[in-house]
Amino acid sequence: MSNLLRAGMAAALVLSSPLCARAHEGHDHGAAAATATAPAEALSVARGFTRATRPGAPVAGGFMVITNATGRDDRLVGARSPAAGVTQLHEMAMAEGVMRMRELAQGLPIPAGATVALRPGGYHVMFMDLKAPLVEGARIEVTLTFERAGEVTVPLAVLAPDAEDFPGAGE
């Protein structure tokens, strides 16, 4: 029951995205993720979330799952949000106990047919100079710019400060 509810909430979030079409259950997660269906051959963004910021923390990561059903390779090249002064695309990687953060200067390829996850510990939208603290339970908007698909605005739910994934996604 609670899974259904969560899936419903996730679906509602997905549906509110203008370009939303189809949130594939692309990779290793279970059935509870959003599965809104609409015109095929589209680019969709699902399970978008960010995390409540600790006092004084001026940055936050944005996480989501992007599915490219357009049949043509695309690339996420930029992002902006009214919630942040500066928004960039970053990759985090761990090597020998060291966390390394890199700006994705060339953007993030979203190949045809692929589902690309932005998640803690990896790719993320980096919100900097936050205009206000992010409060759990709220939501912010981010506008993603794709090379081919153009601009897509999606809501990100503000989850707990240490949330690892969208509720229900891992169940």
Place this chain on the structure above:
Amino acid sequence: MGRGAFERILVAAAALAAVAAAVLFLRAPDPEAGAPGRGGYALTATDGSTFTEASLEGHPSAVFFGFTHCPDICPTTLGEIGTWREELGAEARDLRFWFVTVDPERDSVDGLRDYLSWSPGVTGAGGTRAEVDEALAAFRVYARKVPLSDGGYTMDHSSFVMLFDRDGRFVRNIGYREETGSAVAKLRALIGAGAG
């Protein structure tokens, strides 16, 4: 490779290690000198104290390095520390957690105190760039500024939590996103060692 050959290699390696250890021991009259966490660093702590090597003595400690402009691993690790403390309950009574900034240019001690106000049991430590660099060297922790296209920067840094026993001796690390059970077991062993 035959088993005999493998054993001979093992024996040779052990002998070599013993010789190396003996040489190192003879060269270093004080085996504590130069160990992680040892050194002349002195940082300002968010509880008003001064964070020095003596801060690690008399109780088990866990030390983490991070910064407030950190979108992922610092909030994640602070969340994990909260989970460990909950799991350990009263066992964690005299276990002290430290959060040392790697970015003193942007993290004031007051800022750190604010940032850590959601993390009971975690004390922040900061200071000038030079003071922090001395601490990073003493802990053998890696930290480096990485420029960003907007003119700002982020930090690459060591992501583990370093564990120290009651004598301030480095024991081992808890890795980033190490499984909770494993992390709690390490902390429990740390608390149990030399207790009471």
